[in-house]
Amino acid sequence: MIKLAIDAMGGDLGSKIVVDAVLNYLKEHDDVSFYVVGKKEELTELENKATIIDARDVMEMEDGALSILRKKETSMNKAIELVADNVCDGIVSCGSTGAFLTLATLKVKLIPGVKRAALGTFMPTLVDGHFTLILDCGASNENNAEQLVQFAEIGECVYRSVYNKNDVDVYLLSNGAEEHKGCPEGKEAYQILKNKEYSWFKGNIEAKECLNGTVDVLATGGYAGNVLLKSIEGTAMMMSSILKESLYMSLRTKIGAKIAYPALKNLKRRIDPSKGGGACLMGINKVCVKAHGNANARAFQTAIEYAISMINSPMIASLKEKYGTKN
Template structure:
């Protein structure tokens, strides 16, 4: 039995949305137990009705706008901090929340703790590719400033994730850059390129560009959290632009309107692929236990997928294998 703590208070949606997602996850996975963290009136009635759900009653809630580290230090009885504590105490195997990414990162680092050899945890997601192959992309925004060493660590962590969670053998790693040639890039990109090419255990395939994020041609793409966040948000914004530009065209032409209606479910499916929700959101790599982060604007399906993905990380023993990869590189 795998035990995942799910934060019932996380996200911009009411807790009912999260609870509905937990119910679906319990239904989908008979070997799953969910510890539901949140306010008493939210979690207790739900857990009374579901066999493999256990209430973790908390009294505080970290809001989306709060300063992450301060909030984690002050709100010791929040669903995020208590959820991470349950993981550290061994009462649960993994934590999943659609709450503040910064607070989850801070609690994950301060409470769950980092894997040996990891300077900073990074936020990774699986990006869908044109050829159906998924690319592990990190850092999505956990660390705005990164040293070259951190980028090399991200490459190793990304390889471990790609192998363990996505089943890729000997994953290739690309460095996000403003050009594919070896000589291209900012000063820090040039340094990162050199370090990745020389790093033991990194299967480095060279530089790549923003257009390579969604082709599936690389198994892992690494960058700092500043650039990674810009890229991920740009994907999101472009998908939104295309959908709304198509809507505007449909308002002008009856033919386009009829066609748009016919492709709408397919287009929604494509947009969902890009939202990351289909793969359970993002994973914080480099912590001692799986900690997963969902979109703030969530829905029951995304919560279900995030909960199931957390369980998968536990079963596949992601953290132990990632720790192995990190210690092998130090030898």
């Protein structure tokens, strides 16, 4: 039975969405034992359904590095410690990304050999059923060439193990497909990857092409990766919204929409933004999933499902094997 720690506080919409997500998950599954950490008076609905751990403090978005380490009574810190102490197999939180990265790196620790963890998200693509792993999508806001190279290596290893696929295609995000394109650290990373003669390294790719279904792994610095991910989400939401508005324009379009409903349902299945439930800190010893700060219950549940699928996958084992430590 998987044991999953849940940081119930710190999200924009409060602990209610976390409670609902856990309850919804439990309605359909019985493979997970939840350890939910937060203000216990907000978690009463979970009594007898999950282990509730009281935490009186909340990590704030504004907390700096020192404050993050000092605030021992936060739900995030207590939930991370459940993972660090091997009580739980993984954690999901929608609190501050910076605090989550700091605590996970210091307490659950990097897999030996990994220099910096990257937030990895699997995005749906133009090819139904194919996903592109984008990393880093926001753990760092500044990366050097060596880190970009390692993000590419980690991504290849994760994708290979998760999808059991041997010929993974890895690209570097750039502002053009040509070798000489890119930000300064990207150009340097290109040369390092080329010199290492990795068969899986396929070169640069523009943001426009990265979801066309040919890219398995897209390595990028965290700042540009965050811009990429958020603009994909923003554009998908904007288009969904304009489409909906357009379909409500007149009686005729409403009738058309009703008849075309299976198509609209299919579109929603393929690109539903609320499905984008989380990003996994890759390179850490355990599965640490960051849900969106503004996740609703549906999105938080997807983040839970993502964490469970990562725990069930050989991701961590493969990364440990790659970097030479098997513990």
